[in-house]
Amino acid sequence: MTTQNAINWPEKYLPGTGDNFVSNEVIVKGLTAARVWHYLTDTSTWESYYDNVADISFPESGGPELSGELAFSFGTFGFPPLAARVVEFQTPDQDVPGRLSWTAKQDGKPEQRLDVLHAWLVEDLPGGRVRILTQESQIGEPAAALANERPNPMLNGHQAWLDGVVRAASA
Template identity: 85%
Template sequence: MTTQNAITWPEKYLPGTGDNFVSNEVIGRGVTADRVWHYLTDTSEWEGYYDNVADISFPDGGGPVLKADLAFRFGTFGFPPLDARVVEFQAPADGVPGRLSWTAKQDGPPEERLDVLHAWLVEDLPGDRVRILTQESQIGRPAAALAEERPNPMLNGHQSWLDGLLRAASA
């Protein structure tokens, strides 16, 4: 029997307690967690394989490679650029999954306020396989509106991100 690793959630963003939650996963062959990690953490690569991200910047300097506590901004899903901060960063190692998460926020009146945690887990699996799991928990009226849309744009957008990430890392 095999037990898979899971995302570590801060209480504030616990899935099912906010206004929108999505979970996407892909398992591929012939690519390593280290290779996937490069394409995930180097934001200069994102627009090359994911068409739902734009205007990536680093207001406090640093970047384009993500690291612990790094502040960055990016636009996605039609929102103005969100203020983001890396809150978990652990590169994959032998027997240890890579873990990356960031918060992203949009301030303003209640109808515009958004607060999310987007988490990633990247791990090597037996048989020359890699597993990529991404989950996002969102709080706010814009998140509730997204959750009501069918098909769910967040679910489909994140699947596109995963598929592109795996293609880029496999190339």
């Protein structure tokens, strides 16, 4: 029996306790976690396979490759660039899943404040398969508004990101 890993959640962002939560997952044969990891952690590739991200920058230097504690910013879902920081970074290895998560925040008036944790888990599975799981927990009025939209733009946007990273890693 194979047990699949789960996202590590800080208590503040625990799914179901905030204003919006989405979860997307794909399992694909013929790819490896290491191959996917490259396209997920090298932000210079993001815009080539995901059209809902822009204005990626690194205000404290570093990048374009993500790493532990790295500060960066990016625009997405029509928000101005969000201040982000990598809070978990574990490169995939044999029997060890890749783990990447970052917080992203937008300050301002209460109706503008947004605080999210976006997490990724990338793991090799038996039979030459890879599992890519992405989940995001959001706090704030903009998050609550997104959660009430139909279709859910976060769910669809993150599926597009998953589909894009699979395409890029498969090329």
